[in-house]
Amino acid sequence: MKIQKEIIDFEDGKSFKLFSPSLKDCFFWHYHPEIELVYVEACKGIRHVGKNISDFKDSELLLIGSNVPHLNFDYKIQTECKQLVLQMRENFLQELIFPIPEFDNIKKLLERSYLGLSFSGETKATVVEKLHQIKNENSFSSFMGLIEILQILASSNEVKELNNEDTRIKWFLNDKIRMGTIYDYIHENYDKHPNVNIIAENVNLSTPAFCRYFKKQTNMTFTDFVNNYRLNQAKLLLLQNECVTDVCFHVGFESLSYFNKLFKKYIGETPSAFKKKHLSKVD
Structure with missing residues (x-):
C-alpha cells in the first residue's frame, strides 16, 4: 500500500x-x-x-x-x-x-x-x-x-x-534525512501505535522541537498527520472492496464509531457511503 x-x-x-x-x-x-x-x-x-x-x-x-x-x-x-x-x-x-x-x-x-x-x-x-x-x-x-x-x-x-491545495510529496523529498525517516516510521507503524517521543528521538530532536519541525514541514500535527495517513490507506482499501470494519482495524483505529466519525469529518461521507459510491462506478 x-x-x-x-x-x-x-x-x-x-x-x-x-x-x-x-x-x-x-x-x-x-x-x-x-x-x-x-x-x-x-x-x-x-x-x-x-x-x-x-x-x-x-x-x-x-x-x-x-x-x-x-x-x-x-x-x-x-x-x-x-x-x-x-x-x-x-x-x-x-x-x-x-x-x-x-x-x-x-x-x-x-x-x-x-x-x-x-x-x-x-x-x-x-x-x-x-x-x-x-x-x-x-x-x-x-x-x-x-x-x-x-x-x-x-x-x-x-x-x-482537482485539488485546492498542494498534494505533492515534497514534505518527503525536500528533507530526505529527517522526513524520510519520519515517513518510513509512520508507514511501518500507522496501524499500531505511532509514538511521537520515539520518532523524535530517532531524528535526534526533543519532542517539543520535533513537533515544531513537523508542523512546519507538513502544516499538520503529528497526530493529525497519522490519522490522515490512516484515512488515505483506508480509502485505498475501501476501493479494493474491503469490509469497512476490517479496514477500520487494519489501519490502526481501535473504535469503529471513531473511525466513522473521523472519516466523515475529513472525507465528507461515511466509509460505507464512500465505498458504495466509488465501487458502484466500476462494477
Whole structure:
C-alpha cells in the first residue's frame, strides 16, 4: 500500500514519451518527477489524483504535475479501455520552457499542474486528436505537436482543478534525512501505535522541537498527520472492496464509531457511503 516512485525511461534524443499502458489488474499508487498528460476512454472509472477521488464517464483528459501521487486510471475497469499517456522529461519545464518567453502561457500551465487539471469539451477532443496524430510522427514533428498541444491546454477555459491545495510529496523529498525517516516510521507503524517521543528521538530532536519541525514541514500535527495517513490507506482499501470494519482495524483505529466519525469529518461521507459510491462506478 506504500506509494511507489515510478522510474521512467526515455529514448535517447527524445524529450517525451507517448504510449498506451494497460494496468487494469494492478493497483499502482505512484508518483514521478515527470509531468504527465493522460487520456483514458472507458464507460466509467475512478480518478485519484493527490487528495481528489472522483469518477469519470466516457473519457478523461488529465494533466498531472511533478511528484503528485495518483492511481492508474484503468484500475478495475472491466469494459474496453483505451489509454494514452504522455510523459515529459524531468527537466522539460526548466530547460525547454522557462528560457523561451513565447512559452510563458505553457510555463504557467505546467507550474499549475501540481493541482491536477481535468480538461473537457472541445479542448479535450482537439488534444486527443492531436495526440493520435503525433504518435507515429518523427521526433521533430512530434515535439512541435506537443508544444501545440500544451499551448491549446494553456489557452483553454474548459479546465477544472482537482485539488485546492498542494498534494505533492515534497514534505518527503525536500528533507530526505529527517522526513524520510519520519515517513518510513509512520508507514511501518500507522496501524499500531505511532509514538511521537520515539520518532523524535530517532531524528535526534526533543519532542517539543520535533513537533515544531513537523508542523512546519507538513502544516499538520503529528497526530493529525497519522490519522490522515490512516484515512488515505483506508480509502485505498475501501476501493479494493474491503469490509469497512476490517479496514477500520487494519489501519490502526481501535473504535469503529471513531473511525466513522473521523472519516466523515475529513472525507465528507461515511466509509460505507464512500465505498458504495466509488465501487458502484466500476462494477
